Amino acid sequence: MQQASMVLLFLLLLAISMANAQQRNFNLSRGSTLSPMGNSSLFSQSSTFAFGFFSFGDGFAIGIWYEGTPQKTVVWTANRNDPPVSRNATIGMTNDGRLILQEVGGQEKPIANTTEPAIFVSILDSGNLVLYNSNSTIIWQSFDYPTDTLLPGLLLRAGDQLFSSISETNHSMGSFRIKMQIDGNIVMYPVGSLDAPDFAYWESDTNFVGKNATLTLDGNGRLYMLNSSGAEVKNINNGAVPSGGKIYRATIDADGIFRVYSHNLIENGSQSIVWSAPEDRCTPKGICGINGYCDLISQQPVCACPPGFVFINQDQRNLGCNRNFIVESCAFKNDRIEYTIQELQNTIWLESTYAILSSMTIEECNLACLEDCNCEVAQFQGQECKKQKLPLTFGRRTQQEAGNPTTLVKVGMDSGRNGTMDPKEARKKVLRMDILVSGVACLSFALIVLAFATFLIFRYRRWAYKKILYKANDQGLIDDVSLRAFTYNELNVATNGFVEKLGRGSFGTVFKGTLSEQRIIAVKRLEKVVAEGELEFRNEMRSIGRTHHRNLVRLLGYCHDGSNRLLVYEYMSNGTLCDYLFKSQLNPNWEERINIVLHIARGIVYLHEECETQIIHCDINPNNILMDEYGHAKIADFGLAKLLMPDHSRTLTGIRGTRGYVAPEWHKNLPITAKVDVYSFGIVLLVIICCRRSIDVNVPESEVVLIDWVYDCFTANDVCKLVPKEEVADKQSLERMVKIGLWCIEEEPVVRPSMKKVLQMLEGNVDVPIPPCTRSSL
Template sequence: MVLSFLLIFAHSIAINAQQRNFNLSRGSSLSPTENSSLFSQSGKFAFGFFPFGDGFAVGIWYESGTLQKTVVWTANRNDPPVSRNATIGLTNDGRLIVHEVGVQEKPIANTTGPALFVSMLDSGNLVLYNSNLTIIWQSFDYPTDTLLPGLLLRAGDELVSSIFETNHSMGSFRIKMQTDGNIVMYPVGSLDAPDFAYWASVTNFVGKNATLTLDGNGRLYMLNSSGAEVKNINNAAVPSDGKMYRATIDADGIFRVYSHNLIENGSQSIEWYVPDDRCRPKGICGINGYCDLINLQPVCACPPGFDFIKHEEKNLGCNRNFILESCAFKNDHTEYTIQELQSIVWLESTYAILPSMTIEECKLACLEDCNCEAAQFQGQECKKQKLPLTFGRRTSQQEDGKPSPSMLVKVGMDSGRNGTIAPKESRKVLRMDILVIGLACISFALIVLAFSAFLIFRYRLWAYKKIPYKSNDQGLIEDVSLRVFTYNELEVATSGFSEPLGSGSFGTVFKGTLSGQRRIAVKRLDLKVVAEVQEMEFLNEMRSIGRIHHRNLVRLLGYCHDGSNRLLVYDYMSNGTLSSYLFKSQLKPNWVERINIALNIARGLLYLHEECETRIIHCDLKPSNILMDEYGHAKIADFGLAKLLMPEHSRTFTEPIRGTRGYIAPEWHMDLPITVKADVYSFGIVFFVIICCRKRLDNDAPEEEAILVKWVKDCFKANEVSKLVPEEVDQQSLERMIKIGLWCIEEDPAARPSMKKVIQMLEGIVEILEPPCAHSSFQY
């Protein structure tokens, strides 16, 4: 009896100790079910699991007070919630991870070496120490949406808002400490350009490489490159005791400084914020919508002829509620009218400017132009525009010293079925028919939307449970040391290289299984390929590739350089190549899934071209070098096996031709410099293969359709792009995609967009101009 009591007492002490951990040592873990967290010494901050959706997320929050947790940092913020059986642990080899039963572990910290223990500091900084008690990683180096006292937002760093107050995934707005000394706020995904900025500190006088920080008294100020204070941003006075401060870019795009009175149960107050106008954040009301300030509160509205995409989430924007006929089917029976909006502006998507006009002449000019979907009239200037309209808001009558603008929007007038005008005697009947049909369609659409949302959520949940994802939406993951295998180990793992998965220009790939049942793909490099490569050169290249980690690149796990054998060990991709995924599987990916596949590839290329430590040109991008994981996510393979570009080189000359016929850029044949734009060309060809869901060359197709790129150009010129896809898709979306591909395969490399611009075009952030669409003998 006494022994049982002692065991229960010891167990109770252990639980209480775990709930008040100040350090996390190797082999220890935190769990959401036992409500265990890692606390700072004063108890003001805690690290661990907090409720998110139907599960939990990992982060840091204010622990003091009885109010709802105020989260100040989130790990893997774009990941879906984890389940109740998840744990945070410091492994025996010194890695801080999230482990969930049946799911691949997710790293939290990217360390340069093994950690001895983890500590939560009173500043709100989560730090990892090595055996020398040196900090090897800290959360202050990877801020999310919040600036805490002591955290330095250095030149080039930015904070990104959350989606909602209760959803800390990346939202729509960012504030950046620019290298020119200015602090500027932009929409997420936009260029760092004045057209996209909606607030700036105008502090370029402080010089380059300035730093933004917050002190314990609530002062938001800047340091110059030598560390001296040069500018107080919010002119804060010294506050009373008992308060803690944070500066956060909120989900509505406003940057606020908050005080938390820990004496009064953590009560929160707003001490300062910018901008003053809550309609200033660009994109707050989505595409085609505009923001109107009513009683100092931002209210989203749609222009005439438009309805909210989703009434309960008006920030998503608006869609047209009538059918605008294509110019190819223009007829005399189609009628439209122009609705005028005073003092409403959108970011210009102008394709024609007509000077010296009256507003009535501007209206008529838009009505008579089937391409014109809206026009902005200001002064005597008429600017014709196309959808989508972006960054809309109401302006003051004389903003920026210019006369008040008028927005002219083309809408259908008494539209009946198929967008044609009903006879006057039947319009009342038609209106009732339209009402009944419309209600039925809306009901059906809501059911489909709900079902689609469920499928998309489940799809993303599956995907993110496997893929380690970086904190700022470009896909970086933690650097993990490569494992060195012996040839015998890989021979056993692959059962004597008995199950080939495919072969390419560098070697043959075999399926294998490591101890622990982890499936791998082993690439055995051809001896001819590596015969001229010295051992040190091979090892250096492996180290370079080993530092390249991105969610859209096939992960290199290790390598073998045993004697003359050279083998690479990769993560196994269960859905095979993109070619087999598109053409051999029974269930074809739908339109949205195909666009997402293209975005996966584009993001992987952007990382190789601009974001990894060593800039890389792939040189052989094609469907067979793109692999699909079990969740339908695309990952680029064979990167880094072509020549690596050193940082001091921006391009290579006199390269031997590499790549695959039909996918290589024209400059390979012209003795021209080979730059990252060669990969953009290859992406364009792959992009057409994806969205059209057919092979680049189809000998079974009619002669005029056999060569995909030629057929795409012919259909685009004839305004018959709907022939290119196997299902019915939105015409405007399809035309946008075709234009993107045509820009990518421009013969002149300088005319091709960068991969960053391609991603922006795919996401609908930037306008897509009409491509020159010139033929080239090399692209077929």
């Protein structure tokens, strides 16, 4: 009887064990899926690691984590710079052997790019996600594409890098990287910097091991190097004491420190730091952002701002600092200077000197910086005065020692010195404030009166306008109230027989004319339009006539006289953007070119999202962007392509656009959406900031195609080559513009941002992530 009971108990335990095992997925085969709300994970055989969805922001991300620890520490992330996906997304193996992320709306994104079909996916007990073919051979593995973590068995080969995450909860690419260099050195740099000594903040000093060395971690927490023949040549962390039940990882953390961690599976996965480098947590360059500096207090890094600066975001001090005063003039005003110098001791920065003065005292250095409009900061050391411009980068407080540099910061007088102010100056300030308050009160009263008068005038004009509409409706003329209908003879006279040609576009030729009231106009004689009959043409004109924006060329009227179809536009005195950039003598500077980019973006956003009916331009290029007398850009020829109706996914006009600016989907017979304008805008943006044509045969062969050259310069971290013979005050501004342009010209339309998102990035309202830079071959 007792024997039978033991057998029953064994069978019961076996059944429970099998039931638990069946609830866990160890392989993902063709046709199988994982979802955030259901079977969300794939597990290794020991259940140490899991692959699938984990919480990120207001959605989910995809990656690999320790399942056996309460923290569920993430060690690898797929498509790490992508935004969170929704709860309706799935991970699946397709029937043709691809591992993909399927999002709402049927959009697919590869998780693993393989050269041959896979049969199934597994995650090994090493934490390596692998895809197998029909011969059970590994054809792809996550160990070949590490993110921020080195696991035992993963080899960081020469040229490979690990990139830190933004934070412990946001695994997008952060600010620091560690590289296994070809020369055998392991070096840490800020992301986006050159592989140069000025930017390195830690190195292993192992170039003696020779080229093509490899960094790896073993199961006992030893971080060591192998030479090109596979022999161990250097122990980086001087070994670790192995202990049963521990697993190890090496991670470059969000603060730029490379650490080896142990997780004790026996003690519920408790985590501890085995080794870290560098030891000084203020060493990572750029940890406190632009104009900020790091001060080590009780062995903890604390970000601070120089005198006259405040944090950009008080809750995220690593973003850096901005001035707390408005820069107006550095000249003398009312016999007193507008600025003063404040000193910051024992702080070093990345040197960006534009002038060095020798044999000076600190007082003379102060005065030299005050009298120089370009000087914003000076470094004084010994008897040398080094003048610099903002931004300050890689700031760090050093130990107080004789001979340390003194940073002289030019600040506004209104910033005060420790909050004190001269009493006379205070009384003057109170008097100025009283005058200001009185002025504002008077101005407010005047504006109220003006607003009331404007309201009465508006009411009267609206009443008069309704009377006109009523009469026009009786006469069948209501459709043409907003636009003037011209006869062909009127425009023939206005243009003096169409003799002065302004240019030629996709839809016809443009001529200069003058109306009887001496108003200069531009008359476009159409050669190809979608609408065939008079009614269709008039409807199209009404749609365009209702479209008004400061960055769109205004349509004043039209002519439909027999076979003659003409449009009458406001005249733009500075011609096309192409002429403005390449043929005129104006040579717009960097700020003017950025403003032109913003004008164009705002015009396209209006067409896509703000006008009555969405308009896809289909031919954004420098010849369809006109410049007024003030250098403001306006978009022409909008609405002449077929309007996109809500029930249409593709225009019916065939391939439009100008060579060098056409989106890839035109050539692939894909649905045409507003993203074609985003692509063309991206090319125009790069043309404007680089001040050269999209295709130029008069340059070296590697620079002929602009987008290829921009891509090469961006990946080589040498974007300054793109700007012609001028100094951009803020290199970050140039890099930001290049990144936005590269996002816009992504081959896949779904990857490109909307124009509204592009405008937000241009205006600095949202961050610009690193673009994937997948180029079209068209």
